[in-house]
Amino acid sequence: MVEILNVSNLSTAFQSDYGSKQALKNISFKINEGEVLALVGESGSGKTVTSLSIMGLLPNNAYIQEGNINLIDKKNNQVNILKLTDDKHNLIRGNDISMVFQEPMTCLNPTMTIGDQIVEVILNHKKISKTKAVKEMIDLLGLVEIPDPTQRAREYPHQLSGGMRQRVMISIALACTPKLIIADEPTSALDVTIQAQLLQLLMKLKNSIVSKTSILFITHDLGIVRELADRVIVMYHGEIVEEGQVKEVFDNPKHSYTRNLIQSLPEFKLEERKLNKKDDNKPTKVDDNEIILKIENLFKEFPVEKGFFKESNETVKAVQNISLNVKKNEVLGLVGESGSGKSTLGKSIIKLLQPSRGQIYFNNENISEYSNKQMIKIRQKMQMIFQDPFASLNPRKNILDTLIEPILVHNLMKKNEAINYIKEIINDVGLPIESLRRFPHEFSGGQRQRIGIARALVLKPEFIVADEPVSALDVSIQAQVLNLLEKLKKTYNLTMIFISHDLSVIEFFCDKVAVMYLGHIVEIAPVSKLFNSPKHSYTRALLSAVPKVKGKDKEKILIKGDIPSPINPPSGCVFRTRCPNPGIDCKGGNIEMGLIEVEPGHWVDKCCVNCN
Amino acid sequence: MNFFIKKLLIVIPTLYIAWTVVFVTLNIIPGDPVNLMLGGRPASDEVRENVRKNLGLDKPVFERYTSFLINATKGDLGKSYLTRQPVTTMIKENMMPTIELSIGGLIFGVFFGVFFGIFAGTKPNSMRDTFSMIIALCGISLPSFWIGMMLIYIFGTTLGWVPIVGEGFVSLILPSITVGLFFAGGMARLTRSSLVDVLNQDYIRTARSKGISKYRIVLRHSLRNAMIPPVTLLGIQFGLLITGAVITEEVFARPGLGQLLLQAILAKDIPLVQALVVYMTAVYIFLNLIVDFTYGIIDPRIRLERNRG
Numbered sequence: 001m002v003e004i005l006n007v008s009n010l011s012t013a014f015q016s017d018y019g020s021k022q023a024l025k026n027i028s029f030k031i032n033e034g035e036v037l038a039l040v041g042e043s044g045s046g047k048t049v050t051s052l053s054i055m056g057l058l059p060n061n062a063y064i065q066e067g068n069i070n071l072i073d074k075k076n077n078q079v080n081i082l083k084l085t086d087d088k089h090n091l092i093r094g095n096d097i098s099m100v101f102q103e104p105m106t107c108l109n110p111t112m113t114i115g116d117q118i119v120e121v122i123l124n125h126k127k128i129s130k131t132k133a134v135k136e137m138i139d140l141l142g143l144v145e146i147p148d149p150t151q152r153a154r155e156y157p158h159q160l161s162g163g164m165r166q167r168v169m170i171s172i173a174l175a176c177t178p179k180l181i182i183a184d185e186p187t188s189a190l191d192v193t194i195q196a197q198l199l200q201l202l203m204k205l206k207n208s209i210v211s212k213t214s215i216l217f218i219t220h221d222l223g224i225v226r227e228l229a230d231r232v233i234v235m236y237h238g239e240i241v242e243e244g245q246v247k248e249v250f251d252n253p254k255h256s257y258t259r260n261l262i263q264s265l266p267e268f269k270l271e272e273r274k275l276n277k278k279d280d281n282k283p284t285k286v287d288d289n290e291i292i293l294k295i296e297n298l299f300k301e302f303p304v305e306k307g308f309f310k311e312s313n314e315t316v317k318a319v320q321n322i323s324l325n326v327k328k329n330e331v332l333g334l335v336g337e338s339g340s341g342k343s344t345l346g347k348s349i350i351k352l353l354q355p356s357r358g359q360i361y362f363n364n365e366n367i368s369e370y371s372n373k374q375m376i377k378i379r380q381k382m383q384m385i386f387q388d389p390f391a392s393l394n395p396r397k398n399i400l401d402t403l404i405e406p407i408l409v410h411n412l413m414k415k416n417e418a419i420n421y422i423k424e425i426i427n428d429v430g431l432p433i434e435s436l437r438r439f440p441h442e443f444s445g446g447q448r449q450r451i452g453i454a455r456a457l458v459l460k461p462e463f464i465v466a467d468e469p470v471s472a473l474d475v476s477i478q479a480q481v482l483n484l485l486e487k488l489k490k491t492y493n494l495t496m497i498f499i500s501h502d503l504s505v506i507e508f509f510c511d512k513v514a515v516m517y518l519g520h521i522v523e524i525a526p527v528s529k530l531f532n533s534p535k536h537s538y539t540r541a542l543l544s545a546v547p548k549v550k551g552k553d554k555e556k557i558l559i560k561g562d563i564p565s566p567i568n569p570p571s572g573c574v575f576r577t578r579c580p581n582p583g584i585d586c587k588g589g590n591i592e593m594g595l596i597e598v599e600p601g602h603w604v605d606k607c608c609v610n611c612n
Numbered sequence: 613m614n615f616f617i618k619k620l621l622i623v624i625p626t627l628y629i630a631w632t633v634v635f636v637t638l639n640i641i642p643g644d645p646v647n648l649m650l651g652g653r654p655a656s657d658e659v660r661e662n663v664r665k666n667l668g669l670d671k672p673v674f675e676r677y678t679s680f681l682i683n684a685t686k687g688d689l690g691k692s693y694l695t696r697q698p699v700t701t702m703i704k705e706n707m708m709p710t711i712e713l714s715i716g717g718l719i720f721g722v723f724f725g726v727f728f729g730i731f732a733g734t735k736p737n738s739m740r741d742t743f744s745m746i747i748a749l750c751g752i753s754l755p756s757f758w759i760g761m762m763l764i765y766i767f768g769t770t771l772g773w774v775p776i777v778g779e780g781f782v783s784l785i786l787p788s789i790t791v792g793l794f795f796a797g798g799m800a801r802l803t804r805s806s807l808v809d810v811l812n813q814d815y816i817r818t819a820r821s822k823g824i825s826k827y828r829i830v831l832r833h834s835l836r837n838a839m840i841p842p843v844t845l846l847g848i849q850f851g852l853l854i855t856g857a858v859i860t861e862e863v864f865a866r867p868g869l870g871q872l873l874l875q876a877i878l879a880k881d882i883p884l885v886q887a888l889v890v891y892m893t894a895v896y897i898f899l900n901l902i903v904d905f906t907y908g909i910i911d912p913r914i915r916l917e918r919n920r921g
Binding site: 055057086087089090091092093094095098099101103106107108109110111112120121124125156158169172 | 815819820822832833836910911913
C-alpha cells in the first residue's frame with residue numbers, strides 16, 4: 001500500500017484574548033492511496049481543524065505549533081506542506097488536494113456562474129486553452145450527474161438546489177484528479193434522500209474514474225462511516241482516541257468514548273429501551289378515548305409575493321388537507337424532507353400561523369377561528385419547543401427573566417412563588433440553580449435546549465409541539481436531551497407532536513408517526529408498524545436512505561431528483577414525479593390523494609396502495 | 613422591466629410632495645419677495661402693486677398654488693421673480709459647471725475610496741488598515757471650505773502648480789479633489805467593512821481551496837460581492853454633488869446650481885426654487901434607477917427577484 005499523506009505530531013492552537021487554546025494535540029495518522037478514511041467525532045473534537053491544517057486554510061487566529069504533514073504529490077515528490085509558502089501551497093490546493101465543504105448554500109460564489117467556477121480551477125492548474133477547459137467542465141458536470149450540463153453551466157448557484165450545488169462542489173474537487181479529496185461533512189446539511197443520492201455518486205466515482213484518489217471523509221454520522229469508509233479515526237477533544245478498520249472499530253470498540261458514541265445512537269438506544277420495557281411494568285399509557293387534538297382538513301397556503309400591480313394568484317401550498325388525531329399522552333412524530341411542510345403544520349396547530357382553511361379542535365374546543373387575544377388563554381395549555389435553542393432565546397435577558405415572563409403574563413403566581421417554582425423546573429431539566437442568573441450565550445447547545453424545554457414547561461402545558469428539538473445537537477447530547485424529554489413527558493403528563501427529519505430519533509421517541517411529503521400526509525401508523533412494514537414508496541425510500549450502523553447492507557431504494565416546488569406541485573399524487581414504481585394511472589396525474597386504512601391504525605395514501 | 617416602470621412612477625407623488633413643502637415653507641417664512649427684489653430701494657405703493665401684479669403675487673395663496681401645479685404639468689415652470697428669465701434657462705446655464713465638478717469628484721472619490729478600502733480591508737486590524745481609516749476619517753470630517761482653501765494655498769499660491777481660477781480641465785482639479793475627498797472617505801470605509809465581511813464568507817474559503825492567488829481572490833471573487841453597499845452610497849453622494857456643492861463653489865468662485873439655489877432661497881424666488889426642486893428630484897430618481905440597475909449587474913440573485921416581480 002502506498003502512503004500518500006503522513007501527518008505526524010501535529011498540534012494546532014487558537015490564539016484569543018484569553019490566551020491560546022489547543023485544538024489538536026499531537027496527532028499522527030496516514031492516508032494510503034485509494035482508501036477512504038473517515039474522521040469522526042463531535043463538534044469541537046478537531047475534525048475540521050485537522051482538514052484546514054492540511055489545506056493551509058486555518059483562520060488567522062489559528063497557528064500550527066509543531067508537526068509535519070508530508071504529501072506525495074502528483075510528480076511523486078515528497079513535500080512537507082507546513083513548510084510551504086502560500087504561493088507554493090496554491091500549487092497543491094485544488095490540484096493535489098482538494099476539498100468539499102459542508103455548506104452547499106454558501107460555498108459557491110453567488111456572482112459567478114457555476115461553469116466559470118469550475119473552469120477557474122482547471123485553468124489555474126492545467127496549461128490548456130479556455131475552450132478545452134470549458135469542454136472538460138461540461139464533462140465534469142455530466143460525471144456528477146447534473147442533467148443538461150451545457151445549460152446548467154450558465155446558471156448561478158442560487159438557481160440550483162442544495163444537492164445540485166454539492167454536486168458542483170464535488171466536480172470542482174474532482175477537476176484536477178487530485179491525490180486526496182477532503183470531504184468535510186459534505187452531506188450533513190442535506191436531506192437523507194439527497195444524502196443517499198450523493199453518497200452513492202461519490203462511491204460510484206470512487207470506484208471508477210478516480211480509483212487512485214484517497215478520500216478523507218469527515219463526519220459526525222457513524223452510519224455513513226459504516227457504509228463508506230475503509231478505515232476510521234475517532235477524535236475526542238483534539239486527540240485521536242481510536243483508529244482502525246471500520247468493522248473492527250464498530251464491532252469491538254476499544255476506547256470508552258467510542259463505545260459511548262456508538263451506544264448513544266438512537267438505533268442502539270431503541271434496543272436498550274425495548275429491553276428495559278420488559279422490566280418496566282408501567283409504560284406510558286395512551287388514553288385511547290381521550291383525544292386532545294383533532295385536526296380536520298387543515299390547509300395553509302402562503303401567497304407568493306408578486307409585482308406592484310399584479311395581484312398574486314400563486315400560492316405556496318405548504319399544508320394540504322391534513323386531518324389527524326392526537327390522543328392524550330401520545331407522541332405523534334412528523335417526518336419528511338425539508339420543504340415537506342412539517343414545521344408549517346406544527347406552527348399552524350398552535351396558531352403561530354393562522355391556517356387558511358380547516359378546523360382545529362383542542363380539548364373539543366374549536367380554536368381554528370380564535371383571535372390572538374382568545375388564544376392567550378389556550379396557549380397556556382399548548383407550547384412549543386424550537387429547533388435553534390440559541391436564536392429562540394432573547395440574548396439580553398437572563399434565564400430567570402426568560403422563564404418568569406410567561407408566568408407573570410398569565411398571572412399564575414406571585415413573583416416570589418414563581419421564582420421557587422422556576423427553581424424546581426430548572427432542576428427538572430437538569431441545570432444548576434445558578435444558571436438562572438446567567439445569559440443564553442454562557443451555555444452550551446445542549447444546555448440551551450434544556451432552557452428551551454424549561455421555557456415550554458413553565459406554564460404546565462398539556463400539549464407541546466417540539467420542532468426539531470435535537471437536530472442542532474451532537475449525538476451524545478442528543479441522547480441526553482431525548483432521555484430528558486422522555487422523563488418529563490411522564491412527570492408532566494405531556495402529549496406531544498414531535499417534528500424531526502431524523503427517522504431514528506422518531507423511532508426512538510414517538511408512539512405514532514405521520515410521514516409528510518409536499519404538504520400531504522402520505523402515511524400514518526404506529527411506530528413499530530411504520531418502521532417494520534412501511535406501505536408507501538416514499539416512506540420506504542426515506543427508511544432505506546438512512547445510513548445504519550447495524551444491520552446488513554440492503555439494496556437502497558433511491559428516489560430521483562429534488563422535492564418539487566410547493567408552488568406548482570404535481571397534479572394528482574404529489575409523489576408521482578419521484579416515485580420509484582409509479583403505476584400507469586398515477587403517472588397521468590389523475591388520481592386524487594387521500595388516506596385509506598389498510599390495517600387498524602395504519603393509514604396510507606390510496607394512490608400508493610393501488611400501485612403496489 | 614416592470615420594476616423600473618414602478619420606480620419611475622414614484623416621481624409623481626415625490627414631486628408633488630416636494631413642491632408643496634417648498635411652496636408652503638417659502639410662503640410661511642417672513643420676507644416679501646417684492647421688497648427683496650427692490651433691494652431696499654424706496655418705491656411707491658403703486659410701483660409695488662404693479663410688480664406684485666406682474667409676478668402674480670396679488671392672487672390668493674391657494675390660487676397661486678394650483679396655477680403653479682397646472683402650469684408645471686404643462687411643462688411651464690415659470691419665470692424667476694428676480695431676473696424675469698425663464699427658470700429653465702437659468703438652470704441650464706448653471707448645470708454644466710455643476711456636472712463637471714460632480715464627475716470630477718466622482719472619479720477622484722471612487723478611485724481613492726475603493727483603493728483605500730481594498731488596501732485596508734484585505735488586511736484588517738493591521739497598520740495599513742489603521743492608516744487608511746485615519747485618512748478616510750479626515751476626508752469625511754474635515755470641512756470642505758478648509759480643504760479647499762488649503763489646496764488653493766498649497767498648490768495654487770505657494771507651489772503654483774495649478775491655476776486657482778479660470779476655465780477648462782486644469783481648473784477643475786482642485787475643486788474635484790475638495791468634493792472628492794469627502795466622497796472617498798465614505799467609500800473607503802464602506803468598501804473596507806464590506807470587503808472584510810465578504811472575505812470571511814464560505815465561498816472565499818472555497819476559492820482558496822482551489823489554489824487561486826490572493827489577488828485573483830480579491831479582484832475576481834470578493835470585490836463584486838462587496839460592492840452593493842458602496843454603490844448605494846455612491847448613488848446618494850453623487851446625488852448630493854450634482855444638486856450643487858455650495859461651499860466648494862463658493863470657495864473656488866465657480867458658478868453652479870448650489871449657488872443658484874442659495875440665491876433663489878434668499879430672494880424667496882419661488883419659481884426658481886420649485887424648478888430646482890424638479891431638477892433635483894429628477895436627478896435623484898434617475899440616479900436611483902442607475903443604482904438599482906447596477907445592483908442587478910452586480911448580483912444575479914437580485915436580477916432574478918426582479919424578473920419574477
